[in-house]
Amino acid sequence: MLAAREPVTLRGLAGRAGTSTMAVYTHFGGMPGLWGAVRQEGFVHLAARLARVQPTDDPVHDLAALGAAYADNAVAHPLLYRAMFDTAVDLPDPEVADGGFAPLVGAAARACADGRFGAVDPADVATRLWAAGHGLLLLVLTDVLPAEALGSQGPALAEAVCLGAGDDPARCAASVRSGWSAGWDG
Amino acid sequence: MLAAREPVTLRGLAGRAGTSTMAVYTHFGGMPGLWGAVRQEGFVHLAARLARVQPTDDPVHDLAALGAAYADNAVAHPLLYRAMFDTAVDLPDPEVADGGFAPLVGAAARACADGRFGAVDPADVATRLWAAGHGLLLLVLTDVLPAEALGSQGPALAEAVCLGAGDDPARCAASVRSGWSAGWDG
DNA sequence: CGTCATGTATAGCAGCGTTATATATCCTCG
């Protein structure tokens, strides 16, 4: 699933940009700074993608929609997604990484407020949904799991996390299913 | 959580081993071959660790125990765990990667046979448990989530996946809790 | 003992990220 990549070199990038090696140093401060800027761009892009998900009156639907949009964005830009989580290089503005996580916590909080979830911490639910989706995505992006696994296991994982948070089994499946297809652009 | 690492160089390794650069080429065929051997070693080590988990008459307990042992092994050897999933380098014997996954599927199949799970594919349950654990582990190992998240969200994720597979909520929590502590050596 | 094969050490190549130095460009101020 991951596009084959020839190694990314500073000299090669500068040459392709029609400038010299030194420009990269004045503008990004070297190779780690450049990757940090790439990471940042990835988080900004992700936040914009998640912001396109319109909240409904069904918070579990919204959780699934956000998860699908998250996965959709990662599949559309697999190398960027991998780079985003290369924590060996610093993020120029570390706060941007939280921006993508906020709407997920918000939807979980609404699910709690609406009585869909039991006495759980919304941040914990969001964390579990994120971790599960992250793992599934990485396994698919690195060709450990086939691409179809995303469409089949993704909603199943979202439903499982919501069930674990206390959602009503009778409603959960339908909410997740509709939310997932609403968030997935394909 | 990940130990800081100075870059791994072929020349440095050969020097530390008291031999010359060429020995690495005759024995491993170069840098990719060396990383492939490292990956393989990681999977063999993981399979040995999972084999130490003794099956009980509670398959959900066993699933949680295997998950805990999996996480325990990854935390004990974080850099090896990361290397295992660097699919850019080939595995000398690709089958060994399946060895670690087999006991998970086996426990899920027993849960189905015992009526703990509904009409689900055991392999799907194992995949979801694996993906969720993998994601949580990577987020913890790369310092995106704090180390405590493993002990709190790990069992919660395992329980959610089992609930999603149809396990009885009244029994699930206890099985997962006991299984997790049985598999976690810490 | 001679021959062949196998594994090792040395030397060199092209490429990398990075740094130091020199040059050009632009904004500011007398």
Place this chain on the structure above:
DNA sequence: CGAGGATATATAACGCTGCTATACATGACG
């Protein structure tokens, strides 16, 4: 309007990387 200083760029070089080619040592076998 023209000089001065700051900023961005280009060139050249350094040490390092993985890798290859070549020469050398060591052991098995007829």
